[in-house]
Amino acid sequence: MTDDNILRMRGITKTFPGVKALQDVNLSVRRGEIHAICGENGAGKSTLMKVLSGVYPHGSYEGEIYVDGELAKFADIRQSEQRGIAIIHQELALAQQLSIAENIYLGNELATRGLIDWNRTNHEAAVLLRRVGLAENPVTPVLDLGVGKQQLVEIAKALSKKVRLLILDEPTAALNDDDSAHLLELLRGLRDEGITSVIISHKLNEVREIADRITILRDGRSIETLDPSVEEVSEDRIISGMVGRALEHRFPPHEPRIGEEVLRLEDWTVHSPTQRGRVVVSKANLTLRRGEIVGLAGLMGAGRTELAMSVFGRSYGRDISGRILKDGKPIELRSVRDAIRHGIAYVTEDRKRYGLNLIDDIKRNVSAAGLRKLARRGWVNENEEYRVANDFRASMNIKAPSVASITGKLSGGNQQKVVLSKWIFTDPDVLILDEPTRGIDVGAKYEIYTIINRLADEGKAVLVISSELPELLGLCDRVYALSAGRITGEVSRAEATQERLMQYMTKEQE
Known part of the structure; x- marks a missing residue:
């Protein structure tokens, strides 16, 4: 196992009744990189990340997962989090009625003798919010935040758990251009701090802009890993890997027949x-x-x-x-x-x-x-x-x-x-x-x-x-x-x- 890989997944196969969602998938992620995973809907991207994070526990799939060179057998999400892995799903899992600070430390409360230390909770939450570039009061209810800010709260929550490998599933799908740009810049900053990110995205322009390497899945199989530092990786090149052919025209030809x-x-x-x-x-x-x-x-x-x-x-x-x-x-x-x-x-x-x-x-x-x-x-x-x-x-x-x-x-x-x-x-x-x-x-x-x-x-x-x-x-x-x-x-x-x-x-x- 090479030391520069924080993660290596070998021969991952996951089967649901009547469907083989993943078949012999291999993935290697280097320390401190931003690694993108691309593929069509149904290619197995989210399933692969759920296997990694313990949503699908060890024993429910075939293959091996190595974290820092050690074989990992996660029974649930808590065990993967203990190894520094955090996943942020496309549908954010925040309690809307609770405050930002309560959400950040939900399930990981800062307590003394069985009582939550609210002063410390709010103080530590404020530190994390500054780290992700969110200028909000920690006691603000999450429901008062837009989607972009809620995404940042999820990242702050991951950072509170000493994350070393951050998985983001379609993080910019519901964001406007400004929020997307802020999020991508934050991921670059986390990379500089040594935090590794795996990002699943359909926005190929963002993938090309931020990813150090790109792994392509197709029909539940890992097809290839592209490295922009050693080869030219265009959007068309990524698309051809995703669909198995060159997509010459993004839009089908059409001759309009306009009436009244x-x-x-x-x-x-x-x-x-x-x-x-x-x-x-x-x-x-x-x-x-x-x-x-x-x-x-x-x-x-x-x-x-x-x-x-x-x-x-x-x-x-x-x-x-x-x-x-x-x-x-x-x-x-x-x-x-x-x-x-x-x-x-x-x-x-x-x-x-x-x-x-x-x-x-x-x-x-x-x-x-x-x-x-x-x-x-x-x-x-x-x-x-x-x-x-x-x-x-x-x-x-x-x-x-x-x-x-x-x-x-x-x-x-x-x-x-x-x-x-x-x-x-x-x-x-x-x-x-x-x-x-x-x-x-x-x-x-x-x-x-x-x-x-x-x-x-x-x-x-x-x-x-x-x-x-x-x-x-x-x-x-x-x-x-x-x-x-x-x-x-x-x-x-x-x-x-x-x-x-x-x-x-x-x-x-x-």
Whole structure:
């Protein structure tokens, strides 16, 4: 065992009923490096890290794990933490009602004679917060923090346990650009302190920016480890390893067939439901046509999601004014039921919290928004429900043994296809997609783009909200830019560039 490896995993094989999630995987991580693990959804990245951290205990998998050259047989997470290994999952595991300090030392309390020393707890927590660059009072409830700051609290919690190997699963998936940049800079600082990090990410630009080495998994197997210090590692090179072939075009070719106007917003204004007097969307004017894919660009907090949800049956906002016209006629959308009845569907940016019932099967998730189409005299025709879900499983290429599979067990890309199936089943004329490819890999993204193009070809108007400007430029026929709640620009595909959109997105109000 070489001394420069803090971790070596050999021949790791993990099997679930009917599925071999990992097969003979090998991974070596050097001390003090940032090591990225890349792969498509379902490649086995998270499973491998759960094996390492003791979530899947020794005996439930085949193969060997060596930490500092010694064979490790972790029975649970506590044992891996005792060896200096900490894992931060994509879904943060913080107690929202407790304070920052309470979360940092939860399960590892600073106590004297059985009583928690709160002065010491808050003091030590403050030291850790400064170390991760978070200027918050330790007694602040975690629920008052944004996602980016909560991520830093998780890292502070890991540091409190004297972490030497930090595992981060999609740490920037839900962060804005500023929070992502801060987190990456923090990881560099921890590397300088001698702390090793393993980062799982679909954001290949971030991987290239920060990783010292990159291991690629595909179909549960370790394919290769790339070292940017000895070879040129481009995004295309990483992608070819992930999907097993060169992905020549990130976006499928598409010739739009744009028809008549189907939806129009006029002077659409939305106020915050919690901050009286605050205007979140101001006098927005927007049109969508059949067969057209329209993008909505904007920085975090610009009001993109708020605009979409307010249109979708006033799911967000208060004191909403302005007009919505469908096929040239004014309509009133007072509820989600009204929106569905008028042929408008909205795919949320947070599929796990708002888009799906993760503990139910594919069949019931697909039919959830369109049960009225399956009901006769108040009873749902279960045979027809099964047929509909099975048709979507085939047409959307949902990778699952059957429609009885639990949705929460699917990869992110396949979960997204289930959400899309749910709303396509309602047969909408207008489909609003909020961050439709967030947290999914490049191969699954290509499939989602193909589905979006197909929907447009069927005559549906599609509005795509995305934080990734290349995605909007590669997919959309037109793009609106939003800044501080106002639409500040509209550009066609031919005129759109990242620079031009950014100018509109950062434009100050006149």
